Amino acid sequence: MLRSSVLTRFGPLHQRLCAWQTTAMPTPLSFARSFSVTARLGEILDISALPHRVQPKYKESPTSSLLSLQWPEPPRNLLIIPKFHAPQVTSSAVTFAKHVHKEYPLVNLVFERRVASQVHESLPFPIYTADPSALHDKIDLVATLGGDGTILRAASLFSLHSSVPPMLSFSMGSLGFLGEWKFDEYKRAWRQVYMSGSRVSVTDLQDPHTQAAVNRPPDDEESLQLHDAWSHVRGKSMGLTRSSKVLLRHRLKVGVYDTDGVNINSQLMPTSTAEPQQLLPPTPPALRKPTKGGEPMRQAFHAINELVIHRGPNPHLAIIDVYVNGRFLTEAVADGILVSTPTGSTAYSLSAGGSIMHPLVKALLITPICARSLSFRPLGLPLNSKVVLKVSEKNRGRELEVSIDGKRKTGVTIGMEIRVEGEMVGRTPNGGWAGGVPCVIRSPMSGNPSEDDDGWVGGLNGLLKFNYPFGEA
Incomplete structure (x- = not known):
């Protein structure tokens, strides 16, 4: 009875409100359509939706025993492999993923299925996963966080293939003889490998529209093309000629x-x-x-x-x-x-x-x-x-x-x-390399090419205690 009297008293207003809702408010179907094109936060997607792998090139140098990493275009699909049963390492992987997504939004982040289920709720953006058999055709670059066992696990994902993506390894395990980088260097390490071979100068990155010709060789079509591919990146780069060094480990x-x-x-x-x-x-x-x-x-x-x-x-x-x-x-x-x-x-x-x-x-x-x-x-x-x-x-x-x-x-x-x-190992017809596991080597701060192998020598002395007297640490 009360409901009937209210509708009678405010009937005209009620009709006007209904008419406004009909004309101004979208239908439930239109709401569903508008949100269907946007992936939910924390969602795990299948890797099949990602573009195919970018094959890097490796150049030899007369002054170094290592190879030089050269991307023909920026890498797009990054596989992150943290150490198992290590919550602190998993947390570091989340930190690394958030940094890459924020500063390099065109990079897609991929995890193994088990890891993806652990970290996806901590990441406010979609991530990707797949069975190991699907990784080879999609992954451009691998980042490992852990010890030597984590690197072996990453390499085993490509054990049936002659071509393995470059590996950027952070030493966070009990034995880090193969791991080159400390995790507190992750911003520099990632930027170095991402920009490797881009031939983009610092001024180009800071203002690509007005300073594009600064420090670039004239009439260099390849440099011009590569600069356009990395033009979305801001900040410092490695310069025109520097690139990440790669140690190709035989298998x-x-x-x-x-x-x-x-x-x-x-x-x-x-x-x-x-x-x-x-x-x-x-x-x-x-x-x-x-x-x-x-x-x-x-x-x-x-x-x-x-x-x-x-x-x-x-x-x-x-x-x-x-x-x-x-x-x-x-x-x-x-x-x-x-x-x-x-x-x-x-x-x-x-x-x-x-x-x-x-x-x-x-x-x-x-x-x-x-x-x-x-x-x-x-x-x-x-x-x-x-x-x-x-x-x-x-x-x-x-x-x-x-x-x-x-x-x-x-x-x-x-x-x-x-x-x-x-x-x-050797060159392929398209200029790439087949065979081996390409491991990104931590570059010496001095930039001296003669220090290429210091990581291995330091590992012998620091980790293996090479030829130390008995009883001394």
Whole structure:
């Protein structure tokens, strides 16, 4: 009764309000349409929507043993990989992501699925994720926050491919021999790698419309084109000629073969319980046929550190026949055998008594693990050597365990073999490089090219305590 009297008294006003709402207010459908084109804050999107990968170029220098990173256009898709089970590192990854998004809004930020689910609510903008198999075609650059294990995890995401994106590594783990940068340098480190090869001067960045011709060589169409691509960036750059230095770390190519000579790499399983127990993509039918000796390895799994075959929980020593370039070398009786890269020479191989090798040395290192014979010493071989490890019949049917970079494993029995060879690196027809893991090296503040290798030397002295007297820290 009350409702009826109110409507009667204010009927004309009510009608006018209804008419105004009809003409001035959008319908619920129009609201839905207007917001459907804008991604929700904190949303996780699929990487398929991102542009394809930008392939960098690497230039050699007569004054440096390292390569120079040259982007043909600014990198757009950045994969951020923080250390697992480290809340402080995850927080740093969020800080880094917010900085990149704020200062470089055209960069898309990508995380592994598990990490994306942890950080997306802390980021007021959309992020991207995908299964590892989809990363290779999309990722321009990788940033790792953690120790050497985090770098290995990042490299393993591209273990089936000959081309790996450049890696910018911040040392935040228990062992940071491979990590070049401290995290408090993240702004300088990111800007350096993002601007690498842009040929943009400081004045160009500060005022691209009025100062575009300052400090640029005349009639240089390439410089002009590159400047336009980076013209949205403000602030300092690296100058016209400077660029990030890259150490291209060689990898191993590993193939596990059954008793019929068929590649079974697709049966390799992850070793980490933190990752999904996901098999590798199946071997294509054309590659399942047994290969003849001397042919290039097919369906290779790449390792940046080492391949190890060991006795596992068995109480008896493993017996392994070792062949080099098709010739029998020795019967190894030991806890196991390591085949390492120069990068891996300071990892498991070093703990087993192997030699330390500079990462630019093109070589393989065979290291026995607690060999029965004291005369079995570590061996250095050319990078293009083909090493075959066969499980001897003397193992009496016992299964040995194979581990690749500590990231994938499988079991091998009598008649099976592991084939290992060094991955060769070189130029591609489009001017890029194939092979290896390109790691961005921290540039010396002095700018002296002779200091290129100081990070490696400093690592020996500072982290490994190279040749320190016993008992001194």
